[in-house]
Amino acid sequence: MSVSDLVVRFGSRPAVARLTFDAPHGQVTAIVGPNGAGKSTTVAACVGLVSGWTGRIALLGSSRDPSRPAPAAERARVGVMLQDGGLYPSARPRELVAYVASLHRDPLDPAALLDELGLDPSTRTPIRRLSGGEQQRVKCALALVGQPELAFLDEPTAGLDTEGRHAFHDLVRRLRDDGTSIVLTTHLMDDVERLADHVVVIAKGRGLRSGALDDLVGGEDCISFSGPLDADLAPLRAALPAGCEIVESRPGRYRATGASDPLALSAIASWTAQHGARSSSISVGRESLEDVVLDLVGRQP
Amino acid sequence: MRAWAHAGWEARLLLRNGEQLLLTFIIPVGLLLGLALTGLLPDAYGDDRLARSVATVLTVSVLSSAFTSLAIATGFERRSGALRFLATTPLGRVDLLAGKALATAAVTCLSTLAVLGTAAAIGWRPPAGAAWAVVPLLVGIASLAACGFALAGLMRAEAVLAVANGAFLVLLMFGGVIVPADSLPGPLGGIAPWLPSGALAASFTETLVDGVVPSAGPLVILLAWLSGAALLAARTFRWS
Numbered sequence: 001m002s003v004s005d006l007v008v009r010f011g012s013r014p015a016v017a018r019l020t021f022d023a024p025h026g027q028v029t030a031i032v033g034p035n036g037a038g039k040s041t042t043v044a045a046c047v048g049l050v051s052g053w054t055g056r057i058a059l060l061g062s063s064r065d066p067s068r069p070a071p072a073a074e075r076a077r078v079g080v081m082l083q084d085g086g087l088y089p090s091a092r093p094r095e096l097v098a099y100v101a102s103l104h105r106d107p108l109d110p111a112a113l114l115d116e117l118g119l120d121p122s123t124r125t126p127i128r129r130l131s132g133g134e135q136q137r138v139k140c141a142l143a144l145v146g147q148p149e150l151a152f153l154d155e156p157t158a159g160l161d162t163e164g165r166h167a168f169h170d171l172v173r174r175l176r177d178d179g180t181s182i183v184l185t186t187h188l189m190d191d192v193e194r195l196a197d198h199v200v201v202i203a204k205g206r207g208l209r210s211g212a213l214d215d216l217v218g219g220e221d222c223i224s225f226s227g228p229l230d231a232d233l234a235p236l237r238a239a240l241p242a243g244c245e246i247v248e249s250r251p252g253r254y255r256a257t258g259a260s261d262p263l264a265l266s267a268i269a270s271w272t273a274q275h276g277a278r279s280s281s282i283s284v285g286r287e288s289l290e291d292v293v294l295d296l297v298g299r300q301p
Numbered sequence: 302m303r304a305w306a307h308a309g310w311e312a313r314l315l316l317r318n319g320e321q322l323l324l325t326f327i328i329p330v331g332l333l334l335g336l337a338l339t340g341l342l343p344d345a346y347g348d349d350r351l352a353r354s355v356a357t358v359l360t361v362s363v364l365s366s367a368f369t370s371l372a373i374a375t376g377f378e379r380r381s382g383a384l385r386f387l388a389t390t391p392l393g394r395v396d397l398l399a400g401k402a403l404a405t406a407a408v409t410c411l412s413t414l415a416v417l418g419t420a421a422a423i424g425w426r427p428p429a430g431a432a433w434a435v436v437p438l439l440v441g442i443a444s445l446a447a448c449g450f451a452l453a454g455l456m457r458a459e460a461v462l463a464v465a466n467g468a469f470l471v472l473l474m475f476g477g478v479i480v481p482a483d484s485l486p487g488p489l490g491g492i493a494p495w496l497p498s499g500a501l502a503a504s505f506t507e508t509l510v511d512g513v514v515p516s517a518g519p520l521v522i523l524l525a526w527l528s529g530a531a532l533l534a535a536r537t538f539r540w541s
């Protein structure tokens with residue numbers, strides 16, 4: 001799936017402003033960003049629930065028409081979990097999931113799916129009397145029961161307890177390994193670190209970064225550190241052991257790759273001391289995704 | 302057609318809902334007994350009290366199921382996001398609304414059978430041409446369901462609730478239903494036959510009281526409301 005130059009306006013206010021990103025086939029893509037960043041609006045545009053947007057949305061090999069709802073053939077291949085409801089309050093979980101399954105050609109077993117998500121499939125409690133986390137599990141089952149090739153999950157882990165989140169993580173990983181492409185939005189960096197292959201960071205409707213999770217936070221052999229903008233790195237490069245590369249990963253933030261030799265850490269420590277950075281700015285191994293996202297979002301005007 | 306699958310789902314939820322059963326079966330049957338067996342309401346019913354009560358109550362039940370209940374349920378499903386979600390499944394928007402209309406028609410027909418059965422039990426004998434009542438029944442359901450959808454897609458769920466109930470009561474009293482149009486005072490008597498309620502009541506009276514083939518006039522009025530409401534709904538229906 002790919003989105004380019006997407007603009008969605010509600011009235012005069014643009015909720016999404018020239019957003020561009022890819023969600024690679026067969027991977028889990030996480031869209032993260034603060035409240036009101038435009039995550040849900042982006043999902044709604046992708047699944048045909050808002051119209052009148054401009055730009056280009058391509059999924060499963062065809063471009064979406066902004067003036068029409070998604071065509072039937074595409075709806076059968078795309079699963080959707082909405083943030084704002086989508087449930088029949090008087091229905092029971094299993095009968096609702098079974099009904100939606102009956103709309104699909106080759107669905108999963110509704111009872112087994114609910115069970116996998118940690119909800120007793122034999123419960124006769126109407127959905128309106130389930131807890132928020134239980135309703136969340138039903139919504140997730142509705143999105144996935146049709147064995148979609150591409151699933152959009154808007155805040156799938158909101159309100160879930162720890163067991164529920166882990167069950168969800170296991171299910172998403174299994175689906176991804178079976179070839180399903182998944183696009184999810186979340187506020188929990190733990191979800192992203194455990195699940196995502198690809199990350200899109202947005203704020204105020206603009207894309208700040210889109211790339212592989214490893215590119216965003218670095219790998220185990222990385223050392224990240226702060227310094228002045230566009231610093232002259234030549235002296236530091238000369239001091240580092242062979243095989244160690246440095247890039248400015250974001251403005252004022254540098255990353256050394258291939259830096260598993262502790263001598264690299266010592267060279268970097270000396271360099272940051274000369275440039276007035278604090279030792280707490282040095283992070284060995286993967287950076288905290290939360291710090292990276294806060295840093296990116298914080299740079300927004 | 303997935304619309305049939307959806308109609309089955311909707312009918313299942315409708316028939317399990319206590320409030321809905323009250324509106325669909327208990328109130329029409331109670332109203333029939335009240336109108337037919339007591340001297341409660343209008344002298345206008347004359348010697349045909351029982352037959353005219355049947356025509357009146359069937360009009361009430363179509364108004365209640367196809368317009369009021371449908372509009373309110375659709376309004377709240379819009380708010381709960383159920384409509385948005387189903388629009389993303391293979392069901393889609395057209396089959397979703399068609400399925401709801403079919404379920405409404407099925408439930409209204411059941412309600413009609415309950416009313417006719419009760420009427421027969423208290424001594425009503427249908428006139429020879431009474432089977433023609435199927436025509437106003439189906440046209441009336443389609444027309445009022447279109448009005449219900451048009452209303453449900455236009456405003457917030459709470460407003461739909463208020464307007465659908467208010468319109469129901471006003472049509473019942475002043476729309477040529479309980480009080481026949483020709484017994485209404487002043488300009489109301491002139492307006493009522495042009496309303497879907499008055500047109501449907503007139504057509505039911507022709508078929509169930511007089512036992513004649515329904516005349517074109519009221520049916521054309523119902524079809525005009527059907528097209529108007531369908532056009533309005535197509536232009537203004539909002540899914541969330």
